[in-house]
Amino acid sequence: MTLGASLRRRAAGMLLATLVASLALAGCGGRTGPGASGEPGAQQAPAQTGENPASEGQQGLTGPIVIYSGRSEELIGPVLKRFTETTGIDVQVKYGDTAALAATILEEGDRSPADVFFAQDAGALGALAKAGRFTRLPDHILNKVAPRFRSPEGYWVGTSGRARVVAYNVDRVDPAELPETIWGFTDPKWKGRIGWVPTNASFQAFVTALRVLESEDKAREWLQGILKNEPRAYENNTAALQAVADGEVDVAFINHYYLYRFLKEHGEGFKARIHFMTGGDAGALVNVAGVGVLKTAKHQEAAFKLVEWLLSEEAQRMVVQENGEYPLIPGVEPPFDLPPLDQLKTPDLDLSDLDSLEETLNLLREVGAL
Amino acid sequence: MSRGATPRPPFWLVAPATLVAGATVLPLVYLVLRTLEAGPAAWHLLLRPRTATVVVNSLLLAAAVTVAAVAIGVPLAWLTTRSDLPFRRVWAVLTLMPLVIPSYVGSFAIVSAFGPRGILQKWLEPLFGVERLPEIYGFFGAWLTLTLFTYPYVLLSVRGMLLRMDPDLEAAARSLGWGPVATFFRVTLPLLRPAILAGGLLVAMYVLSDFGAVTMLQYETFTRAIYVQYQASLDRALAASLSLVLVAITTLLLVGESYLRGRARYARVGTGVGRPVTVVRLGRWRWAALAFCGLVVCLALVVPVAVVVHWLVRGLAAGEPLQLVWRPLLNSVTVSAAAAGVSVAAALPIALLSVRYQGRLARFLEKAVYLGHALPGIVVALSLVFFGIRYATPLYQTTALLVLAYVVLFLPQAVGAVQASLRQVNPHLEEAARTLGRRPLEVVREVTGPLVLPGLFAGFALVFLTAMKELPATLLLSPIGFKTLATQVWSATAEAFFARAAAPMLVLILASGLSLALVLEREPSLGRTGRSAATWRRPEWTEPELTPPGPTG
Numbered sequence: 001m002t003l004g005a006s007l008r009r010r011a012a013g014m015l016l017a018t019l020v021a022s023l024a025l026a027g028c029g030g031r032t033g034p035g036a037s038g039e040p041g042a043q044q045a046p047a048q049t050g051e052n053p054a055s056e057g058q059q060g061l062t063g064p065i066v067i068y069s070g071r072s073e074e075l076i077g078p079v080l081k082r083f084t085e086t087t088g089i090d091v092q093v094k095y096g097d098t099a100a101l102a103a104t105i106l107e108e109g110d111r112s113p114a115d116v117f118f119a120q121d122a123g124a125l126g127a128l129a130k131a132g133r134f135t136r137l138p139d140h141i142l143n144k145v146a147p148r149f150r151s152p153e154g155y156w157v158g159t160s161g162r163a164r165v166v167a168y169n170v171d172r173v174d175p176a177e178l179p180e181t182i183w184g185f186t187d188p189k190w191k192g193r194i195g196w197v198p199t200n201a202s203f204q205a206f207v208t209a210l211r212v213l214e215s216e217d218k219a220r221e222w223l224q225g226i227l228k229n230e231p232r233a234y235e236n237n238t239a240a241l242q243a244v245a246d247g248e249v250d251v252a253f254i255n256h257y258y259l260y261r262f263l264k265e266h267g268e269g270f271k272a273r274i275h276f277m278t279g280g281d282a283g284a285l286v287n288v289a290g291v292g293v294l295k296t297a298k299h300q301e302a303a304f305k306l307v308e309w310l311l312s313e314e315a316q317r318m319v320v321q322e323n324g325e326y327p328l329i330p331g332v333e334p335p336f337d338l339p340p341l342d343q344l345k346t347p348d349l350d351l352s353d354l355d356s357l358e359e360t361l362n363l364l365r366e367v368g369a370l
Numbered sequence: 371m372s373r374g375a376t377p378r379p380p381f382w383l384v385a386p387a388t389l390v391a392g393a394t395v396l397p398l399v400y401l402v403l404r405t406l407e408a409g410p411a412a413w414h415l416l417l418r419p420r421t422a423t424v425v426v427n428s429l430l431l432a433a434a435v436t437v438a439a440v441a442i443g444v445p446l447a448w449l450t451t452r453s454d455l456p457f458r459r460v461w462a463v464l465t466l467m468p469l470v471i472p473s474y475v476g477s478f479a480i481v482s483a484f485g486p487r488g489i490l491q492k493w494l495e496p497l498f499g500v501e502r503l504p505e506i507y508g509f510f511g512a513w514l515t516l517t518l519f520t521y522p523y524v525l526l527s528v529r530g531m532l533l534r535m536d537p538d539l540e541a542a543a544r545s546l547g548w549g550p551v552a553t554f555f556r557v558t559l560p561l562l563r564p565a566i567l568a569g570g571l572l573v574a575m576y577v578l579s580d581f582g583a584v585t586m587l588q589y590e591t592f593t594r595a596i597y598v599q600y601q602a603s604l605d606r607a608l609a610a611s612l613s614l615v616l617v618a619i620t621t622l623l624l625v626g627e628s629y630l631r632g633r634a635r636y637a638r639v640g641t642g643v644g645r646p647v648t649v650v651r652l653g654r655w656r657w658a659a660l661a662f663c664g665l666v667v668c669l670a671l672v673v674p675v676a677v678v679v680h681w682l683v684r685g686l687a688a689g690e691p692l693q694l695v696w697r698p699l700l701n702s703v704t705v706s707a708a709a710a711g712v713s714v715a716a717a718l719p720i721a722l723l724s725v726r727y728q729g730r731l732a733r734f735l736e737k738a739v740y741l742g743h744a745l746p747g748i749v750v751a752l753s754l755v756f757f758g759i760r761y762a763t764p765l766y767q768t769t770a771l772l773v774l775a776y777v778v779l780f781l782p783q784a785v786g787a788v789q790a791s792l793r794q795v796n797p798h799l800e801e802a803a804r805t806l807g808r809r810p811l812e813v814v815r816e817v818t819g820p821l822v823l824p825g826l827f828a829g830f831a832l833v834f835l836t837a838m839k840e841l842p843a844t845l846l847l848s849p850i851g852f853k854t855l856a857t858q859v860w861s862a863t864a865e866a867f868f869a870r871a872a873a874p875m876l877v878l879i880l881a882s883g884l885s886l887a888l889v890l891e892r893e894p895s896l897g898r899t900g901r902s903a904a905t906w907r908r909p910e911w912t913e914p915e916l917t918p919p920g921p922t923g
Contacts, residue, residue, distance in 0.1 A: 094850050096845040097842075100845065103600055104751075104752065106604070107759075113767065199585070246488070
């Protein structure tokens with residue numbers, strides 16, 4: 001052990017130290033994980049919340065409420081913060097993709113630490129309701145929202161509305177040229193000019209609405225008509241809208257609010273605008289983002305309080321101002337220059353009827369859109 | 371010298387290796403459980419013609435990207451270790467940097483830059499009246515993007531091999547009158563085969579499990595089909611049955627890799643004499659080499675960074691406040707370093723077992739470790755949700771479980787790196803140490819460990835960088851309120867707030883780049899030609915008592 005041993009030992013020592021340090025970090029991280037985020041209300045490990053349901057259950061209002069949110073922090077972080085300021089109830093939020101979080105809640109089963117599920121679309125809420133994961137919401141909460149924007153059984157309630165629109169490029173399309181119904185886009189003059197997002201939940205909800213409102217065959221006919229016009233498929237609404245603004249396509253079927261986010265960042269020079277369909281068919285569908293309270297919630301009363309607050313004027317104003325969605329309670333005006341919700345020619349449809357997603361997927365695959 | 375029958379692996383090696391492999395097959399167990407639930411519907415889904423199309427799509431893409439990654443990675447590795455390329459050390463870091471760019475950001479940047487009406491088109495339009503660029507979506511775009519962001523796997527693995535390779539072999543070839551080209555193809559390249567295969571395997575698996583790039587570039591692969599299944603129908607059982615197909619493909623890949631690698635042995639047999647690596651003078655080829663490095667770095671690093679900076683500037687101009695991201699940065703670095711440390715520690719027994727003992731058990735454990743790597747992050751995450759909440763409740767939604775998820779996902783990167791190092795260590799050195807009275811674990815600590823140090827470093831770096839950008843498992847498994855740079859980027863881009871995504875994105879790239887530079891600095895030899903051989907000569911092994919007894923066959 002004479003030659004070069006010190007060098008070698010030093011190198012090995014360094015690596016060993018790194019390993020030990022890493023393991024130690026992992027170890028303490030494990031113990032203090034939630035607290036490490038340094039946020040108020042993050043002090044209690046979720047695993048521990050499960051240990052005191054009795055004491056929490058009686059008061060029920062102390063929280064902290066555990067929220068699994070498919071809506072991003074950018075959108076609802078400020079709203080939830082305001083909730084805590086107003087009510088003194090702490091919230092802990094796990095942000096993620098709506099479908100992935102719904103799958104997580106299903107995997108967690110009865111042990112789920114979540115109290116509330118906040119979803120981007122009614123489809124995921126419907127799926128959890130169907131799986132029996134939600135508890136019924138009190139009537140005074142449900143009644144704040146028009147019946148078409150909530151679960152008929154009272155398992156979830158919409159908190160904001162999102163309308164299907166056609167985005168168009170202002171340089172390449174004259175709004176007067178846009179058809180009244182979505183059927184107009186099967187005309188050959190739209191060949192090569194259409195963008196869509198067939199993998200997107202909102203788009204799929206729209207196809208489901210088409211199937212429910214008209215028929216399976218009519219939906220197939222429409223899809224085939226559009227496919228004949230060689231639409232360009234985008235990953236999400238954002239990419240589709242950007243493509244419209246860039247002139248990559250002339251029109252795209254998206255949700256209305258994305259435009260306002262782009263306008264905020266790009267200014268008025270942004271080359272895309274939106275058009276509300278006037279034909280009263282699925283092309284003018286208004287879907288919702290909404291919440292449900294889990295049957296296994298440990299802070300049920302507090303959770304109800306949160307849902308009620310999300311439907312207060314203050315919360316609704318915050319949500320819609322921040323991201324351009326539609327408010328769902330009377331007395332709050334839509335932001336920007338949006339036409340009021342009751343003036344939209346929305347189809348007469350129960351959102352919970354949009355739960356036949358599997359058939360929609362099969363149809364999309366059958367025609368070759370997926 | 372014939373080595374006779376392979377000895378039975380000792381218990382102190384089998385026990386930890388089995389534990390590690392056990393953890394990495396958890397997702398597989400979960401998938402089988404869920405698939406059994408699906409029943410006949412699973413067969414219906416698997417047997418439709420579309421499944422075959424998607425499998426073929428995935429395989430085509432994986433093969434094309436792997437070939438291209440090798441074609442880029444091997445020359446870059448050679449240039450940055452064996453030639454007099456100007457600013458060689460700078461290129462060494464820059465060409466590895468694309469590793470830190472998440473494919474969801476990289477692909478977005480590629481589309482923004484080279485889309486039919488992207489930034490490049492806007493430049494070209496006034497000059498040449500180009501209305502739109504040729505199609506980037508589909509196979510070509512996915513191939514280009516994935517190649518640009520995965521070739522560093524090959525580069526890192528081959529680089530490590532070149533740095534550790536006995537320079538005397540090349541020197542001998544040169545002294546026999548072979549030119550640099552002949553030497554490279556007839557001596558260097560064959561010796562690099564295991565490193566190329568190891569790197570290529572990682573690339574292929576990355577492509578199979580990638581979701582971000584293929585979605586952005588609209589190419590239908592198997593992983594995308596699995597995500598659609600989760601996203602659209604929330605059907606975990608059907609998604610699981612699709613994932614099992616991915617497991618089957620991975621198994622085939624693994625078998626193929628070990629077949630191609632063969633039984634050849636790569637350990638240096640003699641002791642050699644301390645002599646620096648011969649640096650090949652590029653002469654006028656230097657300009658071509660510079661252009662090559664420049665082009666790769668420009669496409670894979672400059673373009674994405676420029677796009678992100680563009681977002682940042684545009685956002686700042688629109689009055690978006692610059693948000694500080696210290697806490698997410700700290701979180702990212704901590705959990706990624708922990709994952710890298712645990713992975714390297716876990717990789718050592720697996721690598722020792724698979725390189726030193728070639729029994730059936732060793733082969734099985736080695737392959738088992740790779741399974742998690744080709745699975746989409748969401749599958750691994752959900753399987754750990756399933757097991758974590760039931761059987762490790764106190765650990766559920768703690769960073770410990772998150773670290774475990776990273777290990778399951780990325781362990782093969784560490785295993786591959788350690789194995790490559792280990793293959794070059796002559797087992798006689800270990801045997802000699804045993805003869806001298808060292809106990810097995812002492813041998814690992816005093817002989818094997820220090821000799822495979824470069825492999826451990828490379829493995830650590832790979833896992834660290836990959837974990838830094840991991841998203842799906844991070845979102846589902848991290849403690850509530852735990853933010854990382856990747857989740858911050860995702861949160862902003864998901865809602866099209868690109869300006870807000872820019873700051874964490876740049877910090878992610880910078881932090882990862884710095885760590886990469888640090889690791890390369892510590893790597894026993896980084897291109898410092900004169901010193902590299904001296905530092906890495908391991909003169910201690912020329913000590914007479916430890917010299918292996920004669921050459922081996």
